[in-house]
Amino acid sequence: MSESKVASMAEAIAASVHDGDTVAIEGFTHLISFAAGHEIIRQRKRDLTLARLTPDLIYDQMVGAGVARKLVFSWLGNPGVGGLHAVRRVTEGASASLELEEYSHFGMVGRYTAGAMNLPFFPLRSYFETDLPIANPLIRPIRSPYGDELVYAVPPLKPDVVIIHAQRADEGGNTQIWGLLGCQKEAAFAAKRVIVVVEELVGEEVIRADPNRTVIPGLIVEAVVVEPFGAHPSYAQGHYDRDNRFYLEWDAISRDARALERWLEEWVYGVTGRAGYRAKLGEERLASLRPGSAPSGSVDYGDYR
Amino acid sequence: MNALERVAATDFSASEMMIVAAARELAGRRVCFVGVGLPNIAVNLAKLTVATDLELVYEAGVFGARPARLPLSIGDPTIVTRATAVTSMFELFGFYLQGGLIDVGFLGAAQIDRFGNINSTVIGDYAHPTTRLPGSGGACEIAINAREVFVIMRQSRRSFVEHIDFRTSPGNPAGANGARIRQEQGWLGAGPSVVITDLGVYHFGGEGVMRLDSLHPGVTLEDVQGEMAWQPAVAERLVETAPPTAEELRLVRDVLDPDGIYTR
Numbered sequence: 001m002s003e004s005k006v007a008s009m010a011e012a013i014a015a016s017v018h019d020g021d022t023v024a025i026e027g028f029t030h031l032i033s034f035a036a037g038h039e040i041i042r043q044r045k046r047d048l049t050l051a052r053l054t055p056d057l058i059y060d061q062m063v064g065a066g067v068a069r070k071l072v073f074s075w076l077g078n079p080g081v082g083g084l085h086a087v088r089r090v091t092e093g094a095s096a097s098l099e100l101e102e103y104s105h106f107g108m109v110g111r112y113t114a115g116a117m118n119l120p121f122f123p124l125r126s127y128f129e130t131d132l133p134i135a136n137p138l139i140r141p142i143r144s145p146y147g148d149e150l151v152y153a154v155p156p157l158k159p160d161v162v163i164i165h166a167q168r169a170d171e172g173g174n175t176q177i178w179g180l181l182g183c184q185k186e187a188a189f190a191a192k193r194v195i196v197v198v199e200e201l202v203g204e205e206v207i208r209a210d211p212n213r214t215v216i217p218g219l220i221v222e223a224v225v226v227e228p229f230g231a232h233p234s235y236a237q238g239h240y241d242r243d244n245r246f247y248l249e250w251d252a253i254s255r256d257a258r259a260l261e262r263w264l265e266e267w268v269y270g271v272t273g274r275a276g277y278r279a280k281l282g283e284e285r286l287a288s289l290r291p292g293s294a295p296s297g298s299v300d301y302g303d304y305r
Numbered sequence: 306m307n308a309l310e311r312v313a314a315t316d317f318s319a320s321e322m323m324i325v326a327a328a329r330e331l332a333g334r335r336v337c338f339v340g341v342g343l344p345n346i347a348v349n350l351a352k353l354t355v356a357t358d359l360e361l362v363y364e365a366g367v368f369g370a371r372p373a374r375l376p377l378s379i380g381d382p383t384i385v386t387r388a389t390a391v392t393s394m395f396e397l398f399g400f401y402l403q404g405g406l407i408d409v410g411f412l413g414a415a416q417i418d419r420f421g422n423i424n425s426t427v428i429g430d431y432a433h434p435t436t437r438l439p440g441s442g443g444a445c446e447i448a449i450n451a452r453e454v455f456v457i458m459r460q461s462r463r464s465f466v467e468h469i470d471f472r473t474s475p476g477n478p479a480g481a482n483g484a485r486i487r488q489e490q491g492w493l494g495a496g497p498s499v500v501i502t503d504l505g506v507y508h509f510g511g512e513g514v515m516r517l518d519s520l521h522p523g524v525t526l527e528d529v530q531g532e533m534a535w536q537p538a539v540a541e542r543l544v545e546t547a548p549p550t551a552e553e554l555r556l557v558r559d560v561l562d563p564d565g566i567y568t569r
Contacts, residue, residue, distance in 0.1 A: 029379060180391065181391065
């Protein structure tokens, strides 16, 4: 067994995230590491390029806090609610100041995949007869070398840092996820450095008892941070539901730059790490997000000696 | 359905009419890529009525979803529990969508033109928009690779426009040449086939142009013309959309959207 990679969030962010880095906090509506985003804000990182398929509330908060120079994305919004108002303030009208590089979902997934596989591009059947290759000249048409079929290519994305929230990992960073998988695996393998944030630290024997569920091997993980409810207000399958009340409240908070600033003061700068945030939310609120139970059956891997 | 359930309701909202009309269009379809909101209710209604074998696919990476509540977002945990399969997004977009397994993709739009080209990216100039919208998400590749595309949206002069501000998802490019372009470029999809609005239902003719085929109860042709920027092609036999049945309304109100989030 390798050495422990367990670190505090403050240590992990300080060690891995540097001003000017390209950072991806992935997770498609599921398992979004708000805890890591808030620590990046607290450490006042600057000039980050933030990549993510769906920059949602966490990137709206990070943009509002001034950590970002650029967004790389495929869908920009508060899922199921509406727009991202901090992002809109710096992308609309004559004073638009945030740089945008936009793709489609499959384009972003393809970019991580090419990054993970050390390929010069990823080909896909998308973008035909649209304005996306005009808005983003990095989306380019190419001919098949085996005929004259046309496809579009997107360039590899290799973030400096990818941060993944998961249900569980062992001390070595071997990480298991269930529920929506998004593109966590592709993003992690594309990254130079991977931080894993988990609901629960488990023994290596728990991981080895169910190896099909391992999405990210400790081999590529820099640090393991244990933060129960670290994905709140997004959700962790089987642990807690999305806190939709906050997604609705954010719509109002983010419309007003000063209200947003007050919110950051109260919930990010003003709390001592994620433990402080959890305490401030309160047991009752957290308990209200617990789902009922729907356990999987178990399989027998067989013992072969 | 028994005789009583076939009785048409008279008290229903425009959203409920849209959902019911969209659900009926799914008769006979097998695999549907679902969007959140109105499409989600329409697809679930179809599964309970006209298309009981329908497989619900969510771009978040779920095939064969059985949501036990109305999903709050495209990635709600209720689409995972009891689903047939959870896949990575790579598999979902690569194998299921681009591999040609999706019969119908449901899209919304901020703007649409008569050829079914869709804008969900910006209103105004791209670099300095007056409104920054979400962008493609999966819509661009859905429009190209789903066998057919259903569009569900509210109709107004701001949304049914002569020229869209940004082409996010292709409809019938170059109008009548759309089918040729799709074939030459190896697209799997035939493009948009239905547009369902709060006023009526449109299909697309051979020349790739939207054609008004039915008006919802109480809506006139003049109402429709007042809410679009071009003179619509109109079916020779323009009909009235059959109003929701009591059973369709019961399913929408009591089962699919009990809190009335999308339907009131």
